[in-house]
Amino acid sequence: ATPTALLVGTGRGAQLGILIKGPEVLESTRKVDTIVLDKTGTVTTGRMTVVDVITAEGVDRRELLRLAGALENSSEHPIAQAIARGATGRVETLPTPESFQNLAGQGVQGVVEGHLVAVGRESLLAEWALAMPAELAAAKAAAEAGGQTAVVVAWDGSVRGVLVVADAIKDTSAEAIAQFRALGLTPVLLTGDNQAAAKEVAAQVGIEEVIAEVMPEDKVRVVTELQAQGKVVAMVGDGVNDAAALAQADLGLAMGTGTDAAIEAADLTLVRGDLRAAADAIRLSRKTLSTIK
Ligand code: ADP
Numbered sequence: 001a002t003p004t005a006l007l008v009g010t011g012r013g014a015q016l017g018i019l020i021k022g023p024e025v026l027e028s029t030r031k032v033d034t035i036v037l038d039k040t041g042t043v044t045t046g047r048m049t050v051v052d053v054i055t056a057e058g059v060d061r062r063e064l065l066r067l068a069g070a071l072e073n074s075s076e077h078p079i080a081q082a083i084a085r086g087a088t089g090r091v092e093t094l095p096t097p098e099s100f101q102n103l104a105g106q107g108v109q110g111v112v113e114g115h116l117v118a119v120g121r122e123s124l125l126a127e128w129a130l131a132m133p134a135e136l137a138a139a140k141a142a143a144e145a146g147g148q149t150a151v152v153v154a155w156d157g158s159v160r161g162v163l164v165v166a167d168a169i170k171d172t173s174a175e176a177i178a179q180f181r182a183l184g185l186t187p188v189l190l191t192g193d194n195q196a197a198a199k200e201v202a203a204q205v206g207i208e209e210v211i212a213e214v215m216p217e218d219k220v221r222v223v224t225e226l227q228a229q230g231k232v233v234a235m236v237g238d239g240v241n242d243a244a245a246l247a248q249a250d251l252g253l254a255m256g257t258g259t260d261a262a263i264e265a266a267d268l269t270l271v272r273g274d275l276r277a278a279a280d281a282i283r284l285s286r287k288t289l290s291t292i293k
């Protein structure tokens with residue numbers, strides 16, 4: 001491999017909106033056969049909005065939004081920001097929590113106006129030994145079957161409601177995934193979100209393999225397991241929770257629209273956050289390296 005040809009490849013990458021850490025990255029890009037895609041912020045825009053507020057019997061909607069919004073206001077998670085924005089639009093002022101704790105990959109908890117409040121995935125409730133009222137469980141399941149994310153709001157020992165947030169699939173994602181297949185890569189969707197929502201998003205963009213409900217610290221293990229099966233793995237992500245997996249992958253690709261942690265861990269950055277640039281990168285590396293051979 002002549003360094004000059006590799007550098008030409010790197011320069012062409014910049015024109016395509018791909019930032020490459022070093023010329024040697026093209027070499028690993030060429031051999032990739034599996035592409036693991038984070039869902040939120042990678043396949044979807046990650047700009048979520050609250051689309052439904054479902055309360056348990058006797059619970060005031062504004063009270064639910066106020067307490068949940070107050071807590072989520074302290075978190076930078078896309079779900080948290082959607083809930084804080086949604087609450088701000090529907091209630092006058094959000095109180096400042098007396099205490100706040102972020103539970104990575106699970107949700108948030110803290111004390112708001114003397115109430116011990118939790119917002120997050122259903123598994124949080126298991127830790128609190130709380131039961132979901134049947135009407136809330138049904139509403140949550142329906143939202144998830146439609147590809148939306150539903151989080152549970154609980155305070156003072158009872159489940160009080162469900163907030164449904166929706167995220168739009170990027171209009172370039174399905175085409176990018178078709179291009180990965182044409183290049184002989186197997187796409188895999190990897191997410192901390194629930195199984196039903198993940199399956200629905202996967203179906204809409206043409207992905208068959210889905211690994212859902214994965215805790216942030218376990219994303220890297222999924223990559224290691226695929227590598228142990230002999231796969232050469234590219235991973236595309238945007239979040240802090242993707243950084244370790246991006247570093248472990250044979251090729252890590254970060255969304256330029258994502259977090260600094262993801263960009264630092266990756267070999268390659270897709271400047272515009274367009275997944276099609278990942279296919280361009282793989283095509284470019286194959287072309288550049290076959291010119292050299
Ligand atoms: P992803 O892999 O899609 O980026 P995360 O690992 O960040 O997802 O989160 C996994 C799940 O944990 C979310 O789908 C949500 O149910 C829950 N969750 C995480 N953070 C929060 C939060 N701040 N508020 C509510 N729910 C949260």
Ligand code: MG
Pocket residue numbers: 038039040041042237238239242
């Ligand atoms: Mg993400």
